[in-house]
Amino acid sequence: MTSATTLPTRTLGTNGPRVSALGLGCMGMSALYGAADRAESIATVHAALDAGVTLLDTGDFYGMGHNELLIAEALRTAPAAVREQALISVKFGALRTVEGRFTGYDGRPEAVQNFAAYSLQRLGTDHIDVYRIARLDPDVPIEETVGAIAELVEAGHVRHIGLSEVGAETLRRAAAVAPIADLQIEYSLLSRGMEDEILPTARALGIGITAYGVLSRGLISGHFPRDRALAPGDFRSNSPRFQGDNLRHNLDLADRLGKVAERKGVTVAQTAIAWVLAQGEDIVPLVGARRRDRLAEALGALDVTLDAGDLAAVEAAVPAGAAAGERYSPAAMADLDSER
Ligand SMILES: NC(=O)c1ccc[n+]([C@@H]2O[C@H](COP(=O)([O-])OP(=O)(O)OC[C@H]3O[C@@H](n4cnc5c(N)ncnc54)[C@H](OP(=O)(O)O)[C@@H]3O)[C@@H](O)[C@H]2O)c1
Numbered sequence: 001m002t003s004a005t006t007l008p009t010r011t012l013g014t015n016g017p018r019v020s021a022l023g024l025g026c027m028g029m030s031a032l033y034g035a036a037d038r039a040e041s042i043a044t045v046h047a048a049l050d051a052g053v054t055l056l057d058t059g060d061f062y063g064m065g066h067n068e069l070l071i072a073e074a075l076r077t078a079p080a081a082v083r084e085q086a087l088i089s090v091k092f093g094a095l096r097t098v099e100g101r102f103t104g105y106d107g108r109p110e111a112v113q114n115f116a117a118y119s120l121q122r123l124g125t126d127h128i129d130v131y132r133i134a135r136l137d138p139d140v141p142i143e144e145t146v147g148a149i150a151e152l153v154e155a156g157h158v159r160h161i162g163l164s165e166v167g168a169e170t171l172r173r174a175a176a177v178a179p180i181a182d183l184q185i186e187y188s189l190l191s192r193g194m195e196d197e198i199l200p201t202a203r204a205l206g207i208g209i210t211a212y213g214v215l216s217r218g219l220i221s222g223h224f225p226r227d228r229a230l231a232p233g234d235f236r237s238n239s240p241r242f243q244g245d246n247l248r249h250n251l252d253l254a255d256r257l258g259k260v261a262e263r264k265g266v267t268v269a270q271t272a273i274a275w276v277l278a279q280g281e282d283i284v285p286l287v288g289a290r291r292r293d294r295l296a297e298a299l300g301a302l303d304v305t306l307d308a309g310d311l312a313a314v315e316a317a318v319p320a321g322a323a324a325g326e327r328y329s330p331a332a333m334a335d336l337d338s339e340r
Contacts, residue, residue, distance in 0.1 A: 007052035008302060010284050014206030016160050016181025017087055017129060021277065021302060023055030024048045025212055025286035029070055030063030032235040038070070040291055045074035047292045049082035051299055057210065057286050059091035059134055060119050068122035076124065087129035089210070090119050091164055094134050105335070107137030109148035116152055130181055132162035136337040142174050150178040166337040168201035175205045185338055187211035187283070189220060189257070189275055189314070190250065190323035198338060203282065214276045214285040215269055216241065220254045222268030240325030249324040256317035266304050273301035275314050
């Protein structure tokens with residue numbers, strides 16, 4: 001297996017790296033979406049690299065290090081040519097209990113050094129390509145957290161600085177300290193909150209967007225059965241959008257999107273991803289494929305062109321603000337600087 005294919009590429013912000021126009025989010029291979037198959041996860045990472053995906057996203061808290069170790073194994077067992085193209089984006093800062101409960105975020109400079117030291121060991125690399133705190137630590141000014149990452153850049157341990165789920169004011173403060181490559185934030189037909197203020201601010205500051213949850217965690221994928229039983233510990237079992245009437249309403253929206261997709265001769269997931277791709281060259285969707293068949297479907301979105309008529313049909317099927325339920329539980333919403 002050598003890099004068989006190249007994919008279209010996009011640049012993360014004014015100063016960030018050039019990456020494949022779709023990135024692979026690896027979270028579900030370790031945590032939050034029920035049991036994952038390790039061999040299939042690694043085969044999926046290999047297939048992504050082989051197809052030309054160059055951006056892998058993880059967090060040190062995804063399975064408490066499990067996800068970084070999985071990526072390290074996948075890279076170790078991939079051919080050198082594709083391994084060298086892979087850029088790894090890592091989130092840090094989440095504090096968890098042994099049982100897995102989230103208890104807060106730590107963005108102190110000494111914590112940044114500590115988190116990075118452990119990530120580099122687990123990943124088996126000498127640098128992290130994009131490093132970001134997962135959520136703003138309300139007790140630590142963003143200048144201090146970003147300043148600590150900037151020191152890691154200076155020392156060669158990190159290449160680029162990112163942010164995650166922060167609002168416009170935090171973007172401005174962070175960008176005043178050091179160049180910021182990208183903001184990682186939920187963005188999909190069902191989650192359009194960043195469009196009013198955050199996206200224009202990122203654009204004005206030359207900060208790119210890596211969009212996650214582009215399938216709304218499976219809701220608008222065309223593969224979510226109405227009667228699906230969610231395992232305990234599955235993020236979606238506590239997510240407002242996946243409960244009762246909200247779930248029914250949101251899956252009705254997915255059905256409406258399905259009608260547009262059918263007319264185009266593509267799948268629901270491909271239409272949802274293509275819609276995000278069409279919102280700007282500065283946006284790179286991360287897809288949470290955990291299996292090769294899902295990955296192949298997601299990559300197919302890069303061949304889907306939505307013209308003005310298609311985009312209007314998609315937005316008529318799923319208008320802005322149509323989703324029922326918030327995108328996180330009330331406790332998790334309170335951690336989102338981007339929602340203030
Ligand atoms: N910065 C942050 O706060 C943050 C938060 C969450 C995630 N992320 C990152 O973003 C990545 C993507 O997020 P996500 O996984 O929540 O979003 P997603 O891509 O919207 O959802 C992934 C889910 O969609 C389902 N799916 C169905 N068809 C698919 C297809 N063709 N391709 C891919 N998935 C398909 C998968 O289900 P099955 O596997 O069950 O089939 C999977 O459970 C994560 O892996 C993580 O790296 C960042």
